[in-house]
Structure formats: C-alpha cells, structure tokens
Amino acid sequence: AQRVTQPEKLLSVFKGAPVELKCNYSYSGSPELFWYVQYSRQRLQLLLRHISRESIKGFTADLNKGETSFHLKKPFAQEEDSAMYYCALSGRSNYQLIWGAGTKLIIKP
Amino acid sequence: EAQVTQNPRYLITVTGKKLTVTCSQNMNHEYMSWYRQDPGLGLRQIYYSMNVEVTDKGDVPEGYKVSRKEKRNFPLILESPSPNQTSLYFCASSLAGSYNEQFFGPGTRLTVL
Numbered sequence: 563a564q565r566v567t568q569p570e571k572l573l574s575v576f577k578g579a580p581v582e583l584k585c586n587y588s589y590s591g592s593p594e595l596f597w598y599v600q601y602s603r604q605r606l607q608l609l610l611r612h613i614s615r616e617s618i619k620g621f622t623a624d625l626n627k628g629e630t631s632f633h634l635k636k637p638f639a640q641e642e643d644s645a646m647y648y649c650a651l652s653g654r655s656n657y658q659l660i661w662g663a664g665t666k667l668i669i670k671p
Numbered sequence: 672e673a674q675v676t677q678n679p680r681y682l683i684t685v686t687g688k689k690l691t692v693t694c695s696q697n698m699n700h701e702y703m704s705w706y707r708q709d710p711g712l713g714l715r716q717i718y719y720s721m722n723v724e725v726t727d728k729g730d731v732p733e734g735y736k737v738s739r740k741e742k743r744n745f746p747l748i749l750e751s752p753s754p755n756q757t758s759l760y761f762c763a764s765s766l767a768g769s770y771n772e773q774f775f776g777p778g779t780r781l782t783v784l
Binding site: 662 | 775
C-alpha cells in the first residue's frame, strides 16, 4: 500500500540549530516526492521536490531509495521556519497524492 | 493574480442539509483536487479531476460528489452531510497532474451539527 509516514507530530529546536524533519514512504514504483509547507495564516505551498534537487530557503531533501526516506534538512534553523510541514508522494503513473500527517516545526529564539 | 479561490470560507450546517463548496482557479490548470484535513491525519484526497468531465475517487470519497463541467471550476457537493464530515477542506490545482506543483485554496472550515 502507498503510505507516507512523518513520525514526529511536533519538533522544537533552537534558532541556529540543525533541523531534520523525517519522512518515510512506502511505494512499489518510482515516486515523486514533495515537501509542502504551511506558514501561519498562509496557504499550503510547495517547498521543494526531489526531482528539482534545489535548495529552497536553505532546506534540502535527499531521496534515499534504499531507506525509502525523503528527510528535510536545514543546517541552521531560523525563526521564520516555524510552520507545518507535509511530505507528499505521487506515483508517476497515477494522479493521486498521498500525504503524511505533517510535522509542526517550532523554532525557539 | 493567479490563484485558487474557495467559497464559503466558513460554514456551519445541520445534518442532512445539502451543501456545495465552490472552487475556482484562473491558471488554466487541467488538474484539480479536493482534500480534507483532520488533526493527526494530514491531508486526505477526496476526489480529483484530470480535465473537464474527467473525475476520479481519491482515498475518502464516501459522502461526497464532484463535477467538472468547466476547466476553472470544481465544486464539492455534500448531498447529505453528517457530523463526521466536519473538517477543513482544501481545493488545489496544478498544471497537469499530481506530480506537478499543487496550488492551494485558502480552505473551507465546515462544521456539521
């Protein structure tokens, strides 16, 4: 079955500390993986996707097919990173998006 | 401004009273979808549409209907709402599919009493 798991509902770190939000997936084919973010009072929006291999707002995510993971990382957290983060998966041959339950990231000053 | 709009933003209704939540996008996107967001469960896809007159069920379609008569509109219909449909609903659109960037509406908070 297709599944996306974000094991942490809440992650709290100090400003300047490294951040890692975990995402594990279960999918039999070749998935497209995404991180979406929802800042307070803003719409859900795309942060990054694995195929683009970009660093957005200092965040990176590497697809590890062996561990079926797509963890989101940032070396030095900033207060404006506080938000809700969702990992999502799409199969290339279908039109469904499967979402994780989300991780609320709080950056303490 | 390119965006996805939803109406109403907030709705309180009673069990069994039919309602429609509208969704419209002005980006000429082919793909549109509806999600519900519940605490601890993340987003779950209700229905999606690949193009006009083409719709398909997501993970939680029971109790919902959709239609796609025009490219820009994708209304969500609850013909007989029940309390377990109390949730936050999001509409989203993308250029051509679930593997493209999704653009989200602001959300509709629905309470069914």
